[in-house]
Amino acid sequence: MGKIKHTAGILSFNLKTLPKGILLFCVSYTIIIIFALNVSQTLNFSSIHLGEYLLTPLGVLLFTHLAGFEKEIRVYELTYIRKVPHCIIVISRVISYMISMYLVILIVFGIEIAFGAKVDINCCVNGSFITALYLGVIGMISAYLTGQRSVGYIIPFVYYMLDMFTFGRYTGGLYLFSMLNNDFGIKINLLIASVVMLILFFIYLYKKL
Amino acid sequence: MFWKLVNKEIKYQLKSITFGIFCVFVVLFYITQFVGDINMEEVYSNSPGDLLVEGSVYYKSNLEDESNLGFNQRLDMLHNLLENDTKNKNFVVLSELSVVEIEELNDEQLDLVSIIKKQIEEEDISEQEYHNILQQIHNELGHINMYEDDKIKNLAAKKVLYEETLKRKEEIRKSEKVTGSYARLFADYIGIAVGFFSVFIAAFSLIRDRKYKAYEIIYTKKISSIKYVVSKYIGNVLLMMIVVLILAGYSTIDFANHYDKIDYFAFIKISITWILPTIMIVTSLAYILQVAFGNGILPIIVQFIYWNYSVPFSSSQYNVSKYMIRYNSVSTLSEYQKVANDIIFNRIVITFISIVLLVGAIWLFEKKRGNICGKN
Numbered sequence: 315m316g317k318i319k320h321t322a323g324i325l326s327f328n329l330k331t332l333p334k335g336i337l338l339f340c341v342s343y344t345i346i347i348i349f350a351l352n353v354s355q356t357l358n359f360s361s362i363h364l365g366e367y368l369l370t371p372l373g374v375l376l377f378t379h380l381a382g383f384e385k386e387i388r389v390y391e392l393t394y395i396r397k398v399p400h401c402i403i404v405i406s407r408v409i410s411y412m413i414s415m416y417l418v419i420l421i422v423f424g425i426e427i428a429f430g431a432k433v434d435i436n437c438c439v440n441g442s443f444i445t446a447l448y449l450g451v452i453g454m455i456s457a458y459l460t461g462q463r464s465v466g467y468i469i470p471f472v473y474y475m476l477d478m479f480t481f482g483r484y485t486g487g488l489y490l491f492s493m494l495n496n497d498f499g500i501k502i503n504l505l506i507a508s509v510v511m512l513i514l515f516f517i518y519l520y521k522k523l
Numbered sequence: 524m525f526w527k528l529v530n531k532e533i534k535y536q537l538k539s540i541t542f543g544i545f546c547v548f549v550v551l552f553y554i555t556q557f558v559g560d561i562n563m564e565e566v567y568s569n570s571p572g573d574l575l576v577e578g579s580v581y582y583k584s585n586l587e588d589e590s591n592l593g594f595n596q597r598l599d600m601l602h603n604l605l606e607n608d609t610k611n612k613n614f615v616v617l618s619e620l621s622v623v624e625i626e627e628l629n630d631e632q633l634d635l636v637s638i639i640k641k642q643i644e645e646e647d648i649s650e651q652e653y654h655n656i657l658q659q660i661h662n663e664l665g666h667i668n669m670y671e672d673d674k675i676k677n678l679a680a681k682k683v684l685y686e687e688t689l690k691r692k693e694e695i696r697k698s699e700k701v702t703g704s705y706a707r708l709f710a711d712y713i714g715i716a717v718g719f720f721s722v723f724i725a726a727f728s729l730i731r732d733r734k735y736k737a738y739e740i741i742y743t744k745k746i747s748s749i750k751y752v753v754s755k756y757i758g759n760v761l762l763m764m765i766v767v768l769i770l771a772g773y774s775t776i777d778f779a780n781h782y783d784k785i786d787y788f789a790f791i792k793i794s795i796t797w798i799l800p801t802i803m804i805v806t807s808l809a810y811i812l813q814v815a816f817g818n819g820i821l822p823i824i825v826q827f828i829y830w831n832y833s834v835p836f837s838s839s840q841y842n843v844s845k846y847m848i849r850y851n852s853v854s855t856l857s858e859y860q861k862v863a864n865d866i867i868f869n870r871i872v873i874t875f876i877s878i879v880l881l882v883g884a885i886w887l888f889e890k891k892r893g894n895i896c897g898k899n
Contacts, residue, residue: 335816335818335820335821336820339818339820339821339824342824343824343828346828347828350828350832367831368831371827375820375823375824460540462539462540462541463727463819464539464541464723464726464727464819465540465541465544467723467820467823468541468544468545468548468720468723469544471719471720471723472544472547472548472551472720475548475552475716475719475720476548476551476552476555479552479555479556479715480555483555484555
């Protein structure tokens with residue numbers, strides 16, 4: 315019980331220290347999307363397009379800064395010598411952001427249903443979440459390794475745009491928008507790739523410090 | 524001092540990984556989209572119609588519009604077929620799977636085809652007679668042949684399409700010197716790429732100083748806010764334009780290697796008039812947002828939404844609310860002229876808005892700077 319309380323304490327403290335602006339931007343982003351789709355109708359997207367094209371960048375926005383935050387604000391000398399390993403802190407952040415992101419996606423599709431859209435909620439929510447996670451993990455790792463947050467944003471977006479316009483010609487089994495072709499199998503590939511990248515990254519963080 | 528700062532910004536960006544990735548992406552996009560869409564022989568080649576007259580291959584596309592075909596066009600097509608078959612002494616047979624084969628005409632068949640050809644040339648044929656003739660030849664030749672009204676209609680439509688295509692190609696060669704038409708397609712694709720990715724270069728330009736905790740020094744420097752912000756702006760825009768112009772130059776050389784008479788400045792002109800305003804508005808928007816909110820992520824989010832709004836084709840494509848020009852076709856000058864005024868107006872307004880936003884960014888920067896120095 316004490317251990318759980320201790321872990322929860324670390325988690326809650328860590329979430330407090332992370333920049334709130336990004337969370338605020340993500341919430342604003344989803345509100346703008348819902349408004350643009352349902353109220354002003356300036357964007358003309360179907361439910362699958364909404365999940366595949368508009369919600370997946372949430373992963374990039376939420377995850378990119380998670381591992382390299384200390385590096386960026388130059389407190390890593392302190393962070394790296396603390397009792398709790400840095401990789402545990404990053405894991406806790408990743409898990410909590412994953413849960414938050416899943417909830418945000420779920421809420422958006424819930425609102426879509428409320429507005430009368432016909433949505434395969436299981437497929438749309440899980441598929442969008444997996445793609446968002448995959449892009450987010452790529453962003454997080456590239457931002458950490460290069461020490462530049464802008465790199466962490468641009469690399470996943472390069473992947474995103476190329477896949478959007480080449481329809482997976484170059485990424486094949488790791489095509490981001492497979493749900494548009496009613497293919498959920500590729501999402502499993504993306505999930506496996508995300509988990510593998512995360513494990514390797516955590517091992518790297520653990521060994522490095 | 525001003526140009527030194529411009530130079531400094533350019534040098535900084537040239538060393539940054541983000542700019543490297545920007546270049547790689549724009550080049551990849553150019554290769555996969557624009558180069559993938561070019562067929563260097565297309566403007567000179569003779570498409571389906573020629574082959575159709577030779578009678579050896581029948582183009583299988585179904586894009587032709589048969590609804591406006593008159594009886595005379597169908598009769599003319601029948602005559603073409605008869606002429607072709609008489610000359611070659613063979614006719615086209617389609618298998619069950621629509622595979623095209625050529626079969627020789629025997630003497631009786633050849634006589635019939637020749638007589639009917641002469642009849643069409645010399646007499647006025649009514650629609651009823653036309654159907655009777657078709658039936659007569661069809662029965663005589665046997666197999667699945669081309670002498671059926673549906674097939675004649677389709678071939679006639681292909682011929683119309685072919686003639687229109689030839690006219691378009693001629694116009695593209697003469698009035699547009701080929702590159703004029705392709706430059707618009709180039710601007711469309713490159714516009715999509717730089718229309719979003721420019722934000723990654725611009726979004727962190729001014730707030731980078733905050734990250735490196737250098738703003739106390741910069742804010743108290745003698746240099747005016749206008750010079751400081753504009754130097755960065757010019758550094759960013761110039762660098763991104765250089766990438767676009769290199770691709771435009773490369774495309775010009777590529778076309779010059781394939782065609783005798785081209786407009787050597789078409790790609791450069793379109794880059795400056797269509798793509799530069801796009802880069803300017805993205806950069807200006809990123810500047811004002813990052814100065815106002817002290818954050819580089821917000822411009823990326825805003826740009827992403829704006830890009831998603833501007834990219835899809837719609838009836839209001841060249842409305843000033845859309846910041847990039849979509850023109851995804853190799854068109855003739857007359858086709859382009861139908862929308863030219865809207866496009867020019869859009870580009871002028873977007874350039875003007877870019878300048879207004881930049882002035883806003885300078886004003887905000889000056890305000891924030893004033894606070895730091897304790898002026899206000």
